[in-house]
Amino acid sequence: MKGGTVTVRDTPTGWNSEPAGAEPRGRPRGRPRSEAVEQAILEGVLRLLEGGGTLSSLTVEGIAKAAGVGKATIYRRWPGKEALLLDALATLDNDPLPETGSGSVRDDLVRLIEFVRQRGVSKRESELLRLVTSEVMCHPDLSQQYHDRFIAPRREALRQVLVRGIDSGELRDDIDLELLGDLFAGPMLMRTVLHQWAALPEDLPERIVDAVLDGVRKK
Numbered sequence: 001m002k003g004g005t006v007t008v009r010d011t012p013t014g015w016n017s018e019p020a021g022a023e024p025r026g027r028p029r030g031r032p033r034s035e036a037v038e039q040a041i042l043e044g045v046l047r048l049l050e051g052g053g054t055l056s057s058l059t060v061e062g063i064a065k066a067a068g069v070g071k072a073t074i075y076r077r078w079p080g081k082e083a084l085l086l087d088a089l090a091t092l093d094n095d096p097l098p099e100t101g102s103g104s105v106r107d108d109l110v111r112l113i114e115f116v117r118q119r120g121v122s123k124r125e126s127e128l129l130r131l132v133t134s135e136v137m138c139h140p141d142l143s144q145q146y147h148d149r150f151i152a153p154r155r156e157a158l159r160q161v162l163v164r165g166i167d168s169g170e171l172r173d174d175i176d177l178e179l180l181g182d183l184f185a186g187p188m189l190m191r192t193v194l195h196q197w198a199a200l201p202e203d204l205p206e207r208i209v210d211a212v213l214d215g216v217r218k219k
Helices: 035-050 060-067 071-077 081-090 105-121 123-137 140-167 177-194 204-216
Strands: none
Touching: 035 060, 035 071, 035 081, 035 123, 060 071, 081 123, 081 140, 105 123, 105 140, 105 177, 105 204, 123 140, 123 177, 140 177, 177 204
């Protein structure tokens, strides 16, 4: 994979070009879908990114060639490259969040942080996320979609555990939940996304959780 900062050359607004007479874009209701074909397209996008491609440089022609499909097949399924990019990233991160609520707040927090650590242990996923994160953040609409689809569910799961900790008396009731969520998630995100060569030892989630809990446990 080519290293360096992802360069944004233009604002992504759908496909770079569309041939005359192309079928309407999007996913019309009732149209049969082939999982194998879609997977080939999504994998094609990932390979292009791994080869140094950017969101700005993605074209339907290039994706079709990488996936071994016709351009119309792509036009029928995605309204633009932003939606296609998000679907491609979802194939790297399709594991369900760990179940919480059956143990202590500490145990649940460790499970959630370990979930993030596993994303970083996966070399391909962590490299692709580092590659696209800077570009995604440069486009407000795409950034919001990325947040809603990938970040918000994790933040909500973490918030629910913290609320339960307050209700059970395990945590102080005067804490800022948003800030506390940042303190728990931040160290692992720094290591998995921003620091390419940072160590991710198996006990890291426990160390992070215990360090933060020391300051917010109810005395």
